[in-house]
Amino acid sequence: MPTLLRRVKAKMFIFAHRRTLKLLDGEYGSVFKGRSLDFDELRAYVPGDEVRDIDWKATARHGSPLVKRYVAVRRHAVLLLVDTGRNMGAQALSGESKKDIAVQAAGVLGYLASRHGDDVGLVHGNAIESKYLPPRNGEEHLERLLREVDASATLDAPASGIAEQLDYVLRYLKGRLLIVVVADEFLPDARTEALMRRLRGRHEVLWLTVRDAELAAEAGNRMQDSTDVGTGQGIPLPLAVNGKVRAAYAAAMLERGRRRRDVFHRLGIAEEQTTGSEHVLTAVFSLLEKHRAGAFTARTSALGGSRAG
Known part of the structure; x- marks a missing residue:
C-alpha cells in the first residue's frame, strides 16, 4: 500500500x-526571508555597531547604549x-x-x-x-x-x-x-x-x-x-x-462567509x-x-x- x-x-x-x-x-x-536570526543577548554598544540594533528601551533603563546580538537560525x-x-x-x-x-x-x-x-x-x-x-x-x-x-x-x-x-x-x-x-x-x-x-x-x-x-450533496449520481x-x-x-430553502441557505452562508472574512482581516491572519x-x-x-x-x-x-x- x-x-x-x-x-x-x-x-x-x-x-x-x-x-x-x-x-x-x-x-x-x-516566507522566512528576514527571519533567519534569533535574539541572543544584549551587550554594550561599541563604535561600528548598527544603530538599528540599539535596544532603546533597554538603553533608557541601563543609562548607556545597549545593542541586541543575534544568532543565525x-x-x-x-x-x-x-x-x-x-x-x-x-x-x-x-x-x-x-x-x-x-x-x-x-x-x-x-x-x-x-x-x-x-x-x-x-x-x-x-x-x-x-x-x-x-x-x-x-x-x-x-x-x-x-x-x-x-x-x-x-x-x-x-x-x-x-x-x-x-x-x-x-x-x-x-x-x-x-x-x-x-x-x-x-x-x-x-x-x-x-x-x-x-x-x-x-x-x-x-x-x-x-x-x-x-x-444537498450527491452520493454517486x-x-x-x-x-x-x-x-x-x-x-x-x-x-x-426546495428552491426557497436553498436560496435562504445560500444567503445565510454568504453572510456567514463575510463575517468569517471580517474576523481574519481584523486579526491580521492570512486565510485561504x-x-x-x-x-x-x-x-x-x-x-x-x-x-x-x-x-x-x-x-x-x-x-x-x-x-x-
Whole structure:
C-alpha cells in the first residue's frame, strides 16, 4: 500500500506543472526571508555597531547604549495545527472527505518545509483532547504526522473544537513558530477569536479552510439528505432541494462567509479556502502569498510609523 506522503507527492505532480512547483517552493522560502536570526543577548554598544540594533528601551533603563546580538537560525519550526474532530470526517464541497483534503494540505506544507530543512510538528485533536507530536525533520516523521491525521479524523471521533488546539499551543508550546491551521468552514465564536488573537501575537499564523459540502450533496449520481455531523441534525432531501430553502441557505452562508472574512482581516491572519484535493496547491500558494504580503505591509507600516515619530 502506498504511503500517504507518496500519495501527496503524486497528486502534487498530477495537479501542477514543474514550473508551478518551483514557484511554490520559492514562495515557501520567501516566507522566512528576514527571519533567519534569533535574539541572543544584549551587550554594550561599541563604535561600528548598527544603530538599528540599539535596544532603546533597554538603553533608557541601563543609562548607556545597549545593542541586541543575534544568532543565525539554520532550521525553523513549522507546526501543523489540524482539526481531527468528526467534522473533518464529513464531506467537502468537492465530494471528498474533508480528512483526505486535510491530509493533502498538511502533506504539501510539510513536504515544502522538509525540502527547506525545517522541522515539522503537529497538534491535532477535537473538542475533548489535543495531541502533540514535536517538530522533527525527515519524510518518515512527516509520514507519521499524516497517519495521525488520517487515523484520527473519523465520523466516530468527538466533535470538532479547534479552540482547544489553539489553547493547547498557547499553554504548552514555547518559542516562535510558523503555524499552519487546517480546519473546516466554521465561524469563530468570541472565545475562539480571542485565542486566535493571542496566537497571532506570539506566532506567525496561516489558516487554510476546507470548504463544506452543499446543502444537498450527491452520493454517486443520487442526491442525499444533508446531515450536520457536528450536531447530528439533518435536513430531509425534499426540504433540502426546495428552491426557497436553498436560496435562504445560500444567503445565510454568504453572510456567514463575510463575517468569517471580517474576523481574519481584523486579526491580521492570512486565510485561504480549498474546495478539494485538486485545489490544494493553488490554495497553499495563495495562502503563502497573502501571508508574505501581509507581513511586508505590517513591517512597512511599522517603519513608516517610527519615522513619523
